[in-house]
Amino acid sequence: MSLTTPITLLGVPGSPYTRKMLAVLRYRHIAYRLILASHRAPPGGLPRAKVPLLPTFYLPGPSGALEAVTDSTPIIRLFEREFSGRSVIPTDPAMAFINDLLEDYGDEWLTKAMFHYRWYYKPDIDHAGDVLPLWSSELLSDADFAKAKQDIIERQVSRLYVVGSNDTTASVIEDSYRRYLAIMEELFRHQRYVLGERPSSADFAAYGQLTQLTKVDPTPMAVTWREAPRVNAWVDRVDDLSGLEPQETEWTRRDAIPQSLRDLLGEVGRGYVPVMLANEKALADGAAEVKTEVEGKTWVQKPFPYQAKCLKWLRESYRALSPADRSAVDGILHGTGCERLFA
Ligand SMILES: N[C@@H](CCC(=O)N[C@@H](CS)C(=O)NCC(=O)O)C(=O)O
Missing domain, CATH: 3.40.30.10 (Glutaredoxin)
Structure with a gap:
């Protein structure tokens, strides 16, 4: 092509x-x-x-x-x-794999916080209902707007189950989001992007979810602005990095993983990992429900077939690594909880 x-x-x-x-x-x-x-x-x-x-x-x-x-x-x-140049995938295959994992965490776990906060609390539901129908640039009469607002609220609130947001998991999702913010705030004290001094697709995935969590929905916006000013500013910067001139030497090296990146992987190991594994098992068993624990609290949701595919793709890229690269990845993931995905 x-x-x-x-x-x-x-x-x-x-x-x-x-x-x-x-x-x-x-x-x-x-x-x-x-x-x-x-x-x-x-x-x-x-x-x-x-x-x-x-x-x-x-x-x-x-x-x-x-x-x-x-x-x-x-x-x-x-x-x-x-397209060549300005790659968003680290050149080192081991770091490219870590990037795959963190990109999937952004896409598949941070999205739970995004969708949950938007459609769980009344002020957020009301605000999203006001703005979403107008974003597709339709001209709407007041009556059509009111109907569109009601329709979108009904549709999206009824789909909270897809991401696993419910009264049991609400505090799990929110605790995890706040731990993520604290870890990223610390990471951004020392480096500008998730994997060094140039952005990778792991930045762009998390950024996508955080455009909403930090700029649109009032409840998570207040949390993020209060607790994580560096994260908030990173979202604004990642929005348009057209003027950045990235250098090959700016990727985090496999032999110099900073503590905050280890902490981020540890956070991935706390929520995303047990839920991805339990989801895969529920689908394999034909179970009606995914049930597991995150940080000692119950997680319960309907199985989500797409996320089992994501896990399969991650395992495929893990298996495609050379033995030396795989052993470097194993060293980076050791003790984070993420190694359980590839055991
Ligand atoms: N895995 C897909 C996810 C895309 C996705 O879930 N998009 C949402 C909107 S952000 C969507 O279209 N949801 C279905 C709907 O709203 O009807 C990707 O990475 O592009």
């Missing part, structure tokens, strides 16, 4: 994965055309994706015709193959 620019994508400002991809495109100097619209109603005869999600990219398929493609993580890897 040979991609021509500008690349067309469909998205909205309230979609964390749209924000993740826009920031990657800006940083990588890949020209794009963002169409502000819902994935349920792509304008101008654009096709719907098989699994309609935002962002939806329009990329040439085997026949050259544009196809609707989703899923930010593999699309980032496609762009790495298609």
Whole structure:
């Protein structure tokens, strides 16, 4: 495939994965055309994706015709193959693997905080209901706006179960988010990005979720502004890194892992790891419910097949490492709880 620019994508400002991809495109100097619209109603005869999600990219398929493609993580890897320079994947395969893991944590765990805070508390629900219908740039009468607000609230609140937000898990999600903030605040005392002095896809994944948690939804916004000013400012900076000139030497080296990165991996090991493993097991057993413990508290949710796929992909990239690189990864993950994913 040979991609021509500008690349067309469909998205909205309230979609964390749209924000993740826009920031990657800006940083990588890949020209794009963002169409502000819902994935349920792509304008101008654009096709719907098989699994309609935002962002939806329009990329040439085997026949050259544009196809609707989703899923930010593999699309980032496609762009790495298609466009040179300003890579968001560390050059060292061991660090690239750590980046894969942290990107998935951003996409699959931090999103629980994002969706939970937005649709669990009354002031956040009300605010999201006010702004989301207007972000796809529709002109709405007051009556249509009121109906759109009510519809989106009903639809999204009824989907809290997808991320596992409920009365049992609410405090687990919030405790985990606040521990994450404290760890990142410490990391940003010593370095500018998750894996050194240049951004990786792990930054962009977390940034995407945090665009909402730090700038849109009132409850997590207050928490983040109060507890993590460096994290808040990092979100603003990652938004547009088009002027940064990254150097190869700026990646964190496998033999110089800072304590705060170890602490971040330890946090991944506390929540994401047991829940990903329990989800995989529930699906394999055909169980109706995922049940496990996070930090001594109960976690319960419906199984989520996509996250079992994410775990399978991570294991595949772990197995694809050379023995020397795998042993370096094992050394980095040792004692963080993350090693359980690959045991
Ligand atoms: N794994 C996908 C997730 C994309 C995703 O979940 N997008 C959300 C919006 S941020 C969505 O479209 N949800 C379905 C809906 O709102 O109907 C990715 O990385 O792109």
